[in-house]
Every structure is written in C-alpha cells, then in structure tokens.
Amino acid sequence: MKLKINFKFDEKIKTGDFSAKYFLVSKKILEQQNNNNTSLLRFTHFNNNVMVAGVEEVLQLIKFALPEQDYQKIKIYYLEDGTITNAYDPVLAIEGDYKIFGFLENIIDGILSRRSSVATNAYNFVNLIGSNKIIYMADRTDDYSLQAYDGYSAYIGGIRKFVTNESVSFLKESNINDYQVLGTIPHALIQQHNGDLSQTLKSFTQVYPNSPVIGLIDFHNDCLGEIEKLKENNIEKLDYVRIDTSKKLIDKSLQHIFHLSKDESLYGVNKYLIQKVRDKLDQLGYTQTKIIISSSINLDMIRNYEFEKSPIDLYGVGKSFININVNYTGDLVKLNGQYFSKEGRSKNIDDLLSKMKTIN
Incomplete structure (x- = not known):
C-alpha cells in the first residue's frame, strides 16, 4: 500500500x-x-x-x-x-x-x-472481525507524540475508526478520507453532571445535535439500572451504549449470581453482562441501540466473544494495538x-x- x-x-x-x-x-x-x-x-x-x-x-x-x-x-x-x-x-x-x-x-x-x-496487531483484529467492528483507542496507553505514526500503521493494518485527530493527521495531509474520528462521552463528563447520565446526554445533544449519542452506562456499576433511567427520562435518541466496567467490579445485575457461584468470570465486562444489556435495551424499546465494549480488550477475548455470538457491535481496543x-x-x-x-x-x-x- x-x-x-x-x-x-x-x-x-x-x-x-x-x-x-x-x-x-x-x-x-x-x-x-x-x-x-x-x-x-x-x-x-x-x-x-x-x-x-x-x-x-x-x-x-x-x-x-x-x-x-x-x-x-x-x-x-x-x-x-x-x-x-x-x-x-x-x-x-x-x-x-x-x-x-x-x-x-x-x-x-x-x-x-x-x-x-502496530500494523500486524491491527491486521489480526481486522482479519478476525472486520474494520467496521473495531475502534482504535490506544491514545491513553502510550506517548502522545506517537499518535500520528501509530495511527498510520493501524490504518495500514486496516483500521478505519479512531478517537483522536492526531491519529489520522498523516492521512489528512494525504487527502485520504476513508476513516472516522469518533467521540463517545467520558466518565469525567458524567461526573461533572453529578452522575446523571440522562442530563449528560441532553447536554451532549444540545452542543452536538448531529452526532451519534453514545451512553457510557457503567458509571454507577449498574448498567441495567442506567438504561432504565434513560428510558424514564425520555432519552429517545440512543445510538450506542458503551460498557467499560472495571475488572475489579461485578455489575449489580450479576452480584447475586456471584454470591451463589463465586464465578470469577463475572468481573468486569463479560458475556453475561453484555447479554443482559442487550435484553434490557430490547425490552425497553431500544432495539436499534448498538453495544460497544471496552476495557483491556485483546484478540483472544474478541475471538471468544465472536465464538459465543455475544451481541457486540463495536470493540474499543487500546493497548493491544501497541504491543x-x-x-x-x-x-x-x-x-x-x-x-x-x-x-x-x-x-x-x-x-x-x-x-x-x-x-x-
């Protein structure tokens, strides 16, 4: 290329x-x-x-x-x-x-x-699930001065979704335009709205009315409860939800199961939580809302999720790109x-x- x-x-x-x-x-x-x-x-x-x-x-x-x-x-x-x-x-x-x-x-x-x-790591991800299902999110795990070079390498490997403008700066200079720079909302913005995701999303749509609305639903470690609150507060436009649960935590919806089974696989983002989120979205009428997962995602995890047919639409991957x-x-x-x-x-x-x- x-x-x-x-x-x-x-x-x-x-x-x-x-x-x-x-x-x-x-x-x-x-x-x-x-x-x-x-x-x-x-x-x-x-x-x-x-x-x-x-x-x-x-x-x-x-x-x-x-x-x-x-x-x-x-x-x-x-x-x-x-x-x-x-x-x-x-x-x-x-x-x-x-x-x-x-x-x-x-x-x-x-x-x-x-x-x-970086290119080979990207190639392996894309070869497994295609470029449409993966977001390059390595900006937090390495020196900022490398973003343009790593972004170029990831692009060579087939990645087309990024989260910083600098990651695609070399591509911009070359008039290449078959990529996207995406933005969700961080936990920080939810914190600034006193933990109220509904109000956070309302603020987002006021400032960015034409952008996809992506709800980060793990702030209170209660993904299902967060979705219910969004429905109660009449949040109709919800293009995506993102699950970023810490590996140290078990979501509230799964804690009773852990008390019975002591299953370590219930920690963090996992197939049980993802399925519960999908079911809750469908139950409340958010049938078109897609699911993004992040938090230390690697190739083996994606391979397992895909084998199990977990209802995941996008994977946000960070440090695994830059090994x-x-x-x-x-x-x-x-x-x-x-x-x-x-x-x-x-x-x-x-x-x-x-x-x-x-x-x-």
Whole structure:
C-alpha cells in the first residue's frame, strides 16, 4: 500500500544523536581507514504472517539523513507497507559503502519494529472481525507524540475508526478520507453532571445535535439500572451504549449470581453482562441501540466473544494495538558482492532481492 505521507524527522538524526554509540565508533574507524567496501545491510524479522509498515518512513528517513552525493551512491531494496511477510524475509536492504549509512541501523530497526507491530496487531483484529467492528483507542496507553505514526500503521493494518485527530493527521495531509474520528462521552463528563447520565446526554445533544449519542452506562456499576433511567427520562435518541466496567467490579445485575457461584468470570465486562444489556435495551424499546465494549480488550477475548455470538457491535481496543511483538534486525550479509556475515545470518536472498522494488 503506497500512500503519499510526508513523515517528519529530527535534524539531530543527521548528527548521530539518535544512533547507538558503536555505530558512530564504527563510522569513524572506517573513515580513518579509508575503507570503501561495498556491503549489503539486510533488515528482517523473526515472525510469520507479519504486515510490514514503516518502510515508506524509512525510505524518507534515508533520503533526509544522507547528503545527496552519498544518497546517490547507495541502492535500496524494499517491500511496500502493507506487504505480508514471513520470518527471515528481507523487508529492506541497503547496498553500498557501509560507513555512509550504517549509523542509521538502530533507527531503522526501531521504526520497522514498532510500525510493523502496530500494523500486524491491527491486521489480526481486522482479519478476525472486520474494520467496521473495531475502534482504535490506544491514545491513553502510550506517548502522545506517537499518535500520528501509530495511527498510520493501524490504518495500514486496516483500521478505519479512531478517537483522536492526531491519529489520522498523516492521512489528512494525504487527502485520504476513508476513516472516522469518533467521540463517545467520558466518565469525567458524567461526573461533572453529578452522575446523571440522562442530563449528560441532553447536554451532549444540545452542543452536538448531529452526532451519534453514545451512553457510557457503567458509571454507577449498574448498567441495567442506567438504561432504565434513560428510558424514564425520555432519552429517545440512543445510538450506542458503551460498557467499560472495571475488572475489579461485578455489575449489580450479576452480584447475586456471584454470591451463589463465586464465578470469577463475572468481573468486569463479560458475556453475561453484555447479554443482559442487550435484553434490557430490547425490552425497553431500544432495539436499534448498538453495544460497544471496552476495557483491556485483546484478540483472544474478541475471538471468544465472536465464538459465543455475544451481541457486540463495536470493540474499543487500546493497548493491544501497541504491543511490540515484531522485532527487526539489521545485518550485513554481503561484502564486496559475496555472502559473508555473522554465523547464522548469511542466507542467500538474491532471488528475493530480485523481486523487491528498488531505488537508485
């Protein structure tokens, strides 16, 4: 997937401030020796079924970091973002005088590892339930400065629903518009309305009359009671309810069951609570109201919910998107046209390289 994104880089990359010290030491030694060997630096990972992301960013990084005369001396082999790869497949390779580009190795490793991890996590979620049933909510679990980069990677993986404008900022710049930035209401706004969800939703619709109304129904740990109050207070427009019950709590509707069974699965958001919410919505005439669940949702949980056919319309997923589980390594595998490397890293990749896109 080739998108026209203009990635941003720190000028200190050029001076080596982000490079591991030993790469800078190597560069200085090779410069003093006037070493002009031609080497091939290959970047790969160790997992199967990985969706590549970060390559376009790295291509721009290399162009940014190297003087033009040095950039023209190297050849780059690459796979496009969105490509599915397996363990030890070359994703990117740089050929030329190592001392020109070697100082970027750890930066490239880091970009590819994080971006491919987020894209692969997104791909796995989307592959399981489709893009329409998942909201990217990783904004609370990581550094805010990464939102644009993680959002781009999640988009590559198939995500189309986000909760912050910054998550889609690169997409906006590229005139891509097949995504949504959604907003529910936080517990904080309910607290500011003295715990009154009905009044909170009335305030919301006054300010945002054309936006979907999403009721967060776990503030008092009484999801069913909250729905009843909404009906009593004549809240007719209720597009969604969201359940975000803490894993430390058992909703009031399930507490009597726990007293009898001591079933640990009754804590937090669970299939029993979700079904009770669906039944209560239908009973009170909210048959068109959809259910969103959140609170530490992961792939296995969604797989179980889908297998059990729980009546869930949308999943809000956070930290599971940004688990870094794809680790890249850069290795010099050729020296002056011949395979020569650290033991165990010298697999012949000529055939694979011949199928990759190239620059220069």
